[in-house]
Amino acid sequence: MSDKLLDISIRHSLQTASGILPMDIVFSAPKGSITAITGPSGAGKTTLLRQISGLITPDSGKIRFGNDVWLNTSVNFSISPQHRSIGFVFQDYALFPHLSVRENLLFALDKNSDKKIVDDLLNAVELTQLSERKPHQLSGGQQQRAALARALVRKPDLMLLDEPLAALDHHMRRRLQEYLLNLQQEHGFTMIIVTHDLGEIFRMAHQVIVIENGQIINQGTPSEVYLPKHQTDEQLVLFGEVLTCTVFDNHLLVTALIQQAVRTIKLPLQWQPDMSPGRAFALRYSLDIPEIELIK
Numbered sequence: 639m640s641d642k643l644l645d646i647s648i649r650h651s652l653q654t655a656s657g658i659l660p661m662d663i664v665f666s667a668p669k670g671s672i673t674a675i676t677g678p679s680g681a682g683k684t685t686l687l688r689q690i691s692g693l694i695t696p697d698s699g700k701i702r703f704g705n706d707v708w709l710n711t712s713v714n715f716s717i718s719p720q721h722r723s724i725g726f727v728f729q730d731y732a733l734f735p736h737l738s739v740r741e742n743l744l745f746a747l748d749k750n751s752d753k754k755i756v757d758d759l760l761n762a763v764e765l766t767q768l769s770e771r772k773p774h775q776l777s778g779g780q781q782q783r784a785a786l787a788r789a790l791v792r793k794p795d796l797m798l799l800d801e802p803l804a805a806l807d808h809h810m811r812r813r814l815q816e817y818l819l820n821l822q823q824e825h826g827f828t829m830i831i832v833t834h835d836l837g838e839i840f841r842m843a844h845q846v847i848v849i850e851n852g853q854i855i856n857q858g859t860p861s862e863v864y865l866p867k868h869q870t871d872e873q874l875v876l877f878g879e880v881l882t883c884t885v886f887d888n889h890l891l892v893t894a895l896i897q898q899a900v901r902t903i904k905l906p907l908q909w910q911p912d913m914s915p916g917r918a919f920a921l922r923y924s925l926d927i928p929e930i931e932l933i934k
């Protein structure tokens with residue numbers, strides 16, 4: 639695993655609307671791992687991905703991927719984005735509008751490479767039938783699958799995904815998360831994904847990094863970062879994702895995916911605003927709190 643450890647140490651001055659904000663980010667990610675980057679708007683998440691990709695050079699820092707040094711500002715060394723083995727998926731897909739899906743993938747392919755990977759990837763993201771269509775003839779989810787496939791054409795070692803699923807509805811998001819996990823297992827790339835979706839973080843990430851004002855304020859596994867630190871024997875902390883929520887007899891009946899199983903839980907009415915479909919939640923289930931009841 640450690641032969642392709644991604645090691646990042648970056649300092650930069652973010653030019654924000656309210657002045658200069660110092661950015662200071664240090665973390666590493668093992669080969670084949672998934673790191674979720676999260677935090678409020680303007681925290682520096684997109685800037686960080688662009689620095690890793692080489693699109694922005696930070697004021698100072700080092701980026702190493704295994705034995706390859708991508709950036710070392712102390713000796714004025716930086717390799718271009720094309721020479722970093724990276725696939726980048728932007729939130730707005732960034733497909734070429736005048737090219738068909740297949741042409742978008744072919745465009746990304748190295749000249750002398752075997753074109754078979756294009757067919758394999760189109761097949762993997764279930765776009766073979768739609769491969770002659772232009773991006774505007776596809777749904778948002780289909781465009782996003784095309785963007786994913788295109789980012790994988792050069793078999794990158796590192797995939798950078800900037801809120802790639804944010805614009806999609808809950809079901810499409812779930813399907814694309816599955817695609818991503820399957821593709822990641824098949825290709826073995828390391829992945830960094832910017833997301834605000836707690837369900838996505840728990841489902842996909844090995845580590846989560848919370849950035850605020852250019853600084854890492856929390857870091858660990860999703861459970862370490864989000865679940866309560868102290869759990870007693872009488873308490874059970876459950877992680878879930880809302881599927882449906884209905885009002886019944888002065889309380890809420892919430893059908894949710896909890897610990898991989900579909901369950902119905904009964905909750906007080908005041909939880910209603912928090913229980914919209916797709917919303918992730920952690921529930922401390924305790925004998926002392928009888929109103930939170932698991933009624934399978």
Ligand SMILES: Nc1ncnc2c1ncn2[C@@H]1O[C@H](COP(=O)(O)OP(=O)(O)OP(=O)(O)O)[C@@H](O)[C@H]1O
Pocket residue numbers: 651652653654655677678679680681682683684685686694
């Ligand atoms: N190349 C750059 N150099 C310095 N500052 C930048 C650069 N690019 C963007 N910024 C500023 O850095 C701040 C963080 O922007 P960034 O897009 O990284 O935030 P974000 O966490 O991705 O936010 P969002 O969740 O809204 O996308 C913004 O104030 C932005 O104007």
